[in-house]
Amino acid sequence: MEPILVVDGIEKSFGGLRVTDKVGFDVYPGELKAIIGPNGAGKTTLFNLLSGHLSPDAGRIRFLGREIAGMRTQDIVALGMGRAFQITSIFQEETVLDNIRVACLSKLNQTRIFLRPTRSHKRATDKTFQILESLKLEKFAYRPAFELAHGDQKLLDIGIALALEPKLLLLDEPTSGMSPEERVLTRELIRELWAQFNLALLFIEHDMDTVFGLAQKVLVLQQGAVLVEGTPEEIQNNPQVVTAYLGEEL
Amino acid sequence: QEKVIKIGALYPMTGRAGLYGLDSVAAMEMAIAEINAKGGAAGYKLDALYTDSKVKPDYAVHVAKRYIEEDKVNFLFGTVSSGVALAVTEVSKQYKKIFIGTDAAATELTVDNLQPYYFRVSNDTFQSMAAGALYLKGMQAKKPWKKIAFIGPDYAYGHSQWNELRYNLDKLGVKYEVVGEHWPKLAQPDYTPFITTILNQKPDILVAGFWGGDTVAFIKQALPYGLFDKMLYFHPDAGGNYELMSAMGDELPNGLILGARHYNNWPETEGNKAFVDDFHKHTGRYPSYCAEAAYEGIYAIAKAVEKVGNPDDTEALVKAFEGMKLKMPEDPDGFTSYIDPASHQIVQVQAIGVTEPNDKFPPAKKMLGQWKVFKAEDLMPPKDFIEAHTKK
Amino acid sequence: MDPQFLLIQATSGFTMAMILFLVASGLTLLFGVVNVFNFAHGSFYMIGAYLAYTCVSVLGFNFWASLVLAGLGAGVFGMLMESIFLRRIYGRAEEAGFQILLTYSFILIIDDLVKLVWGTEYKSISRPPGFSGAVELFGVLVPTYNLAIIALGLIVAVAAWLLLSRTRAGRIARATAIDREMLSTLGVNVPLTLTVVFGVATALGGLAGALAAPLRSVTPGAGIEVIIDSLIVVVLGGMGNFWGAFLGAIILGEVNAFAVAFVADWASLFSFIVMIVVLIFKPQGLFSPAKVRKA
Amino acid sequence: MDTILEARGLNTYYGRSHILFDIDLSVEEGETVCLMGRNGAGKTTTFRSLMGLTPPRNGMVVLRGRDCTKLPPYKKARIGMGLVPEDRRVFGPFTVRENLELGKIPGRNGGWNLEAVYEHFPVLGRFADRFAGTLSGGEQQMLAIARALMGNPDVLMLDEPSEGLSPVIVGTLKELILRLKEAKTTILLSEQNIRFAMAVSNRAVVIDKGHVVYTGGIEEFRANESVHKRYLAV
Amino acid sequence: MDFKREFKTLVPALVGFLFFAVLPAVRTSDYQLTIASNTIIWALFAMSFNMLFGMTGMLSFGQALYFGLGGYFVGLLVCHLGAGWFVPAVFLGVLGAGALSLIVGPMVLRLTGVYFTILTLAFAQLGWGIVVKWYDFTNGDDGIQGIIPPGVLGNKVTYYYFCFFLVSLSLWLLWRISLSPFGLILRCVRQNPDRVRFLGRRVKRNQLRIYVLSSMFTALAGALMAGVDNSVSTEMWHWTTSGEVILMCILGGIGQFYGPFAGAVLMILIEDMVGARTEMWSMVIGIIMLVMVLAFPKGVVGEFANLAARLTKKSGGMEVGLGTNTRS
Numbered sequence A: 001m002e003p004i005l006v007v008d009g010i011e012k013s014f015g016g017l018r019v020t021d022k023v024g025f026d027v028y029p030g031e032l033k034a035i036i037g038p039n040g041a042g043k044t045t046l047f048n049l050l051s052g053h054l055s056p057d058a059g060r061i062r063f064l065g066r067e068i069a070g071m072r073t074q075d076i077v078a079l080g081m082g083r084a085f086q087i088t089s090i091f092q093e094e095t096v097l098d099n100i101r102v103a104c105l106s107k108l109n110q111t112r113i114f115l116r117p118t119r120s121h122k123r124a125t126d127k128t129f130q131i132l133e134s135l136k137l138e139k140f141a142y143r144p145a146f147e148l149a150h151g152d153q154k155l156l157d158i159g160i161a162l163a164l165e166p167k168l169l170l171l172d173e174p175t176s177g178m179s180p181e182e183r184v185l186t187r188e189l190i191r192e193l194w195a196q197f198n199l200a201l202l203f204i205e206h207d208m209d210t211v212f213g214l215a216q217k218v219l220v221l222q223q224g225a226v227l228v229e230g231t232p233e234e235i236q237n238n239p240q241v242v243t244a245y246l247g248e249e250l
Numbered sequence B: 001q002e003k004v005i006k007i008g009a010l011y012p013m014t015g016r017a018g019l020y021g022l023d024s025v026a027a028m029e030m031a032i033a034e035i036n037a038k039g040g041a042a043g044y045k046l047d048a049l050y051t052d053s054k055v056k057p058d059y060a061v062h063v064a065k066r067y068i069e070e071d072k073v074n075f076l077f078g079t080v081s082s083g084v085a086l087a088v089t090e091v092s093k094q095y096k097k098i099f100i101g102t103d104a105a106a107t108e109l110t111v112d113n114l115q116p117y118y119f120r121v122s123n124d125t126f127q128s129m130a131a132g133a134l135y136l137k138g139m140q141a142k143k144p145w146k147k148i149a150f151i152g153p154d155y156a157y158g159h160s161q162w163n164e165l166r167y168n169l170d171k172l173g174v175k176y177e178v179v180g181e182h183w184p185k186l187a188q189p190d191y192t193p194f195i196t197t198i199l200n201q202k203p204d205i206l207v208a209g210f211w212g213g214d215t216v217a218f219i220k221q222a223l224p225y226g227l228f229d230k231m232l233y234f235h236p237d238a239g240g241n242y243e244l245m246s247a248m249g250d251e252l253p254n255g256l257i258l259g260a261r262h263y264n265n266w267p268e269t270e271g272n273k274a275f276v277d278d279f280h281k282h283t284g285r286y287p288s289y290c291a292e293a294a295y296e297g298i299y300a301i302a303k304a305v306e307k308v309g310n311p312d313d314t315e316a317l318v319k320a321f322e323g324m325k326l327k328m329p330e331d332p333d334g335f336t337s338y339i340d341p342a343s344h345q346i347v348q349v350q351a352i353g354v355t356e357p358n359d360k361f362p363p364a365k366k367m368l369g370q371w372k373v374f375k376a377e378d379l380m381p382p383k384d385f386i387e388a389h390t391k392k
Numbered sequence C: 001m002d003p004q005f006l007l008i009q010a011t012s013g014f015t016m017a018m019i020l021f022l023v024a025s026g027l028t029l030l031f032g033v034v035n036v037f038n039f040a041h042g043s044f045y046m047i048g049a050y051l052a053y054t055c056v057s058v059l060g061f062n063f064w065a066s067l068v069l070a071g072l073g074a075g076v077f078g079m080l081m082e083s084i085f086l087r088r089i090y091g092r093a094e095e096a097g098f099q100i101l102l103t104y105s106f107i108l109i110i111d112d113l114v115k116l117v118w119g120t121e122y123k124s125i126s127r128p129p130g131f132s133g134a135v136e137l138f139g140v141l142v143p144t145y146n147l148a149i150i151a152l153g154l155i156v157a158v159a160a161w162l163l164l165s166r167t168r169a170g171r172i173a174r175a176t177a178i179d180r181e182m183l184s185t186l187g188v189n190v191p192l193t194l195t196v197v198f199g200v201a202t203a204l205g206g207l208a209g210a211l212a213a214p215l216r217s218v219t220p221g222a223g224i225e226v227i228i229d230s231l232i233v234v235v236l237g238g239m240g241n242f243w244g245a246f247l248g249a250i251i252l253g254e255v256n257a258f259a260v261a262f263v264a265d266w267a268s269l270f271s272f273i274v275m276i277v278v279l280i281f282k283p284q285g286l287f288s289p290a291k292v293r294k295a
Numbered sequence D: 001m002d003t004i005l006e007a008r009g010l011n012t013y014y015g016r017s018h019i020l021f022d023i024d025l026s027v028e029e030g031e032t033v034c035l036m037g038r039n040g041a042g043k044t045t046t047f048r049s050l051m052g053l054t055p056p057r058n059g060m061v062v063l064r065g066r067d068c069t070k071l072p073p074y075k076k077a078r079i080g081m082g083l084v085p086e087d088r089r090v091f092g093p094f095t096v097r098e099n100l101e102l103g104k105i106p107g108r109n110g111g112w113n114l115e116a117v118y119e120h121f122p123v124l125g126r127f128a129d130r131f132a133g134t135l136s137g138g139e140q141q142m143l144a145i146a147r148a149l150m151g152n153p154d155v156l157m158l159d160e161p162s163e164g165l166s167p168v169i170v171g172t173l174k175e176l177i178l179r180l181k182e183a184k185t186t187i188l189l190s191e192q193n194i195r196f197a198m199a200v201s202n203r204a205v206v207i208d209k210g211h212v213v214y215t216g217g218i219e220e221f222r223a224n225e226s227v228h229k230r231y232l233a234v
Numbered sequence E: 001m002d003f004k005r006e007f008k009t010l011v012p013a014l015v016g017f018l019f020f021a022v023l024p025a026v027r028t029s030d031y032q033l034t035i036a037s038n039t040i041i042w043a044l045f046a047m048s049f050n051m052l053f054g055m056t057g058m059l060s061f062g063q064a065l066y067f068g069l070g071g072y073f074v075g076l077l078v079c080h081l082g083a084g085w086f087v088p089a090v091f092l093g094v095l096g097a098g099a100l101s102l103i104v105g106p107m108v109l110r111l112t113g114v115y116f117t118i119l120t121l122a123f124a125q126l127g128w129g130i131v132v133k134w135y136d137f138t139n140g141d142d143g144i145q146g147i148i149p150p151g152v153l154g155n156k157v158t159y160y161y162f163c164f165f166l167v168s169l170s171l172w173l174l175w176r177i178s179l180s181p182f183g184l185i186l187r188c189v190r191q192n193p194d195r196v197r198f199l200g201r202r203v204k205r206n207q208l209r210i211y212v213l214s215s216m217f218t219a220l221a222g223a224l225m226a227g228v229d230n231s232v233s234t235e236m237w238h239w240t241t242s243g244e245v246i247l248m249c250i251l252g253g254i255g256q257f258y259g260p261f262a263g264a265v266l267m268i269l270i271e272d273m274v275g276a277r278t279e280m281w282s283m284v285i286g287i288i289m290l291v292m293v294l295a296f297p298k299g300v301v302g303e304f305a306n307l308a309a310r311l312t313k314k315s316g317g318m319e320v321g322l323g324t325n326t327r328s
């Protein structure tokens, strides 16, 4: 099987500071991969490079056979990359319904339509409800997004990304700020979504239960470079990772 | 029920032009009180409504329509700004309501845009400039000058002054060389770069077409550069306005040649003295030029109504205004202003003076003197000028 | 072209620039630094001019003392406006819109207040004794009063810069633009800070008005005329950057001075053209405010 | 031991919605108390009420026996309350050093100053001249804590300090809090990370839907499975 | 649910529509017609401006550019080519504004925030300056008079209905836009442009679209105004005109679809009534504004909606604002 994402030796510096240092890895269709690493290791920056928010100083990124390094965000999205953000990025004042629906409409390329009301776009609306159901958010459909609890907002963010029918979904700390209870639920939900939407999933996470309970492969970054990549077991027992990142049990 | 003549006045009452508006209103009130005290006109009492035009033509149109349709006024009255007057004269034409112009000086109002229901009881820029050109011509005989520069606000008023002055100079066969034209924006706060440029151009005469407070600012800023020693400052339309003298006091240099549409110290007739003193009694200040025309505009209305017998027969009133003779405070002895039936423009004598010490009108420390007076008939736009304009 | 004349125009432009800068400095402080937009900045300029008139011409005070009094007067008035009215809308959704609306209502009210107190006649004051003439510098005639203005402009620029970048008070002022609530948990009396900054800004406006009074006529409506130029200066230089505003004023002044001399017909449009050109090539103004990654 | 900070019957609203119901709480000198509860239980709101950012509609906030319910936040900061909010709120366009200097409160002295901060948080020393907005999430968290410490507070309030921190850093943070404790700093924190909370606290207060539902020593809390299940779902 | 929400917004629209439709029949003086024409035209201006500001978050301080352009298309064509050109000029003005905004738009859209605001101001002032300066063609600040709509349109009532029809049609269009996917994207652009980019949509492109649309409606308002006043003046181009429309929006309530309409009505009525009664209008209007800002922070419509919501005690009542739901 061909990998859908090939990252090869990308670099990024801010001023003199090298934040991404020759990072390379692959993602295969349907793979569930975690990225971990100390704070400031460059994880979010790596996502920004993949999604076109930043362009790498050197190196190549191939996504579905296309070179995307330096491409504009909106074009990368159109190719099939979705992303949810570390700091939730939703449309605060719109209803939950419209938050997802705007993404569905974007996917269907119907956002230029300006005389037919949104509600009469049946395809988009149907799809929206389907996604809301998967996220278990349908009861909030008509509530403005800012009224949602923090955890639900994170889900909504994921929902927006899902509506774009990505082949590869990037999630930046999907469970941060959640209570242990919610974490478990979210973890399950992510797994369900992954299966249901047939995604390749790449996520950043500091919660080790989530990382080791969910990921098939784990990539460890340190100071911008790849430290190791391996299965959860390998990572858990890697002494380098333990000192640099995991630390002793609390 | 009392019979009234309703007059709807539009004047600026805020901002930089507020002074002119409020002086005009005060003069109107004075005239109305005087006439009503004597029993009104043809048994009608005068009554005026005042609204701030905000110097916005669209808003003024709005108010004019309200005057006509809601308040049922018999006359529209006023305006300082020509832009406002031009918009209001259009309303007057549409509704066939007589509009008495007391200040706005754009020549178009009585030339290109003349309509049957508009009459102007103050002089226009053409008259001022014709007088100015005669003055300059006279001067050339005594103290030869050749180079001339102009500075005036960058809008229609400034440009018409300069065009009309040159038209009149050319018509009089005066030879001159233009070394510079300067167009600061209206209410330009800072004239320093203009001043240094003008000094560099070394004109013999600097013609100014400033309006309102801009004159004060320019003169103050030019003083330390010694501009007034190096050239003659000539400002025939609004330069001689009283508020300039009152604002500048001692600082106003002697020897500036200025003109205005009415002076507090010329002519020294009973009529003018009485008007100025009454105004002072009424308001505690001396009037600016515009008050006199507003005052006289009310008298013109009274006179027309007196003649027609009622304020409602518009067509008859128009006839009454055409050719009407009006003895105005600014008329020197032996002359009476009249409204030219063809152009609906008042025909008046015009004087131009020179600044000199005079503290009879405090807070001013200088006033004009050494008058030169120009005959009224010489100042009217000639046929070719009118034709050239109306064809456009 | 006569080089002497170029020098003369450059000097004219510089004088013009210093007044522009003085008038705009208060606005930069508010709009650029603490992120409060005061549409009525010009009205405080006008109040300053009228107060100076009253002090000098009516009460017969010394000119320089009157300058200070006028500045203080405008500042106190500004602090009252801020603490009674403006303060109430901080933290509202769409605060910026309400700032515009509220301070616009100040313009309307102050216009009439000024008319009530001082009437509509034009006022003016004379230059202070010793400053009515001109001196020659390098063959260029410069009015001494203009030199005083230049000096004061430079002093204000340096003082403001030192104050804002080198003192705790300055840092606090800048921080209020970012997160007032957080700042209050760090022990900063934010409302007081804003009132004081507003006071300083309006005092600067008043001072500028007083300083300009001997050069201009003091008339009602004088306020609205300076606001647009001030805005241009503030934005041209890059928001909240004092040196930027300083440079912006110089550019505007010089461009105007040379436009008057060489393209007299179109001189009145140049301010806008300069701004359009600068902003199209340097979208954040000449001195960009620090670019910051969204956290 | 003296009670430093006390909440008595706090009731707080956001607009018309009632969030906190009769919250009672006390923190003794030198101890570390941890607020626990699900998302939306009202932890952050409790901090905001204590600090005066969202003043309680009724109830009392008492600091060292003095009623300071009505004091504005800046006065509370000056008499010794320090807050590290959950969303960090560093001043992005300011450098790290400037952020720290903003944290100084004139008149409050103690062990914390720039050197001390750089010693305890070497990262911040290294990035002293970087704009705070460019720091990573974890780095910003350290900065926020250090900034609050610069004011030498008597009571340090930390809202979910471990959120978004990598395990090693959480370990470091634990060390830090233990050191602060040794130095007799009084700490009130909220946490979702129970392991972390239990490692650093003396006492636990559990909040659920705006009510205090449990208060007790940490050992007792550790043993109380039913509270864990009911209110924290672990 | 969707539909119920829309229905709520329809009721005030219908009431307003009926009111303005029957006004010529029930009026007691011609002047009321003038005020009504003024109101609906300014309302169109304000509501199309709100598409930029309230909806998309672009605070343009230069919409006077298009208002003036619309007015001057009519003025100049009628003045130079004859009254018969009136109606074509209205539509040419709209097209002209579309063309101009396509040129100016990409330049101003390079900037955001205050810089955007000030650049729009600069362009508009440049336009104003040119109109004032180009005396031979535009008549400078003397303005253009004698703009009489031809034929039956010369009658005040017919002209009113002509305006009423075009304004209603435009408002209907704006309303449809606000409900449409395009409108949704615009609101999203205001709230979170980064995320919009990550939906695969281009932010600038959408901003340009609404800038052009809004400018065209603005020009329509300007063109219609020329026929009401029978004259146009440079005042139309001046920044104070742009300022006035902003004030109307805020007064009525930015976050509300009908806010600007209410703002326009209020502003015109207040100006008229206060202006007629006192020379101190400036202070009176200032105080009214001050009180409104302090006491009715959500604008007239917003406060009214709140009140209605409180009375009906249903949280759904909060959602009356269709254009944008501002956060409470």
Ligand SMILES: Nc1ncnc2c1ncn2[C@@H]1O[C@H](COP(=O)(O)OP(=O)(O)OP(=O)(O)O)[C@@H](O)[C@H]1O
Pocket: A014, A015, A017, A019, A037, A038, A039, A040, A041, A042, A043, A044, A045, A046, C293, D134, D135, D136, D137, D138, D139, D164
């Ligand atoms: N625009 C920028 N300018 C300068 N430095 C930057 C910039 N963006 C990121 N950095 C630095 O790059 C490093 C990596 O940042 P990044 O946000 O990718 O970390 P991270 O691995 O996501 O950390 P965390 O887990 O704390 O979110 C950090 O040290 C950060 O300060």
Ligand SMILES: Nc1ncnc2c1ncn2[C@@H]1O[C@H](COP(=O)(O)OP(=O)(O)OP(=O)(O)O)[C@@H](O)[C@H]1O
Pocket: A147, A148, A149, A150, A151, A177, D014, D017, D019, D037, D038, D039, D040, D041, D042, D043, D044, D045, D046, D086
């Ligand atoms: N600004 C606000 N307006 C209205 N309701 C709010 C606001 N902020 C919070 N709430 C509500 O108040 C309740 C308590 O919120 P709070 O933030 O205190 O919870 P928390 O315990 O800190 O949760 P978390 O663990 O997610 O930080 C929640 O139901 C929340 O939805």
Ligand SMILES: [Mg+2]
Pocket: A043, A044, A045, A086, D136, D137
């Ligand atoms: Mg990160």
Ligand SMILES: [Mg+2]
Pocket: D043, D044, D045, D086, D159
């Ligand atoms: Mg919280």
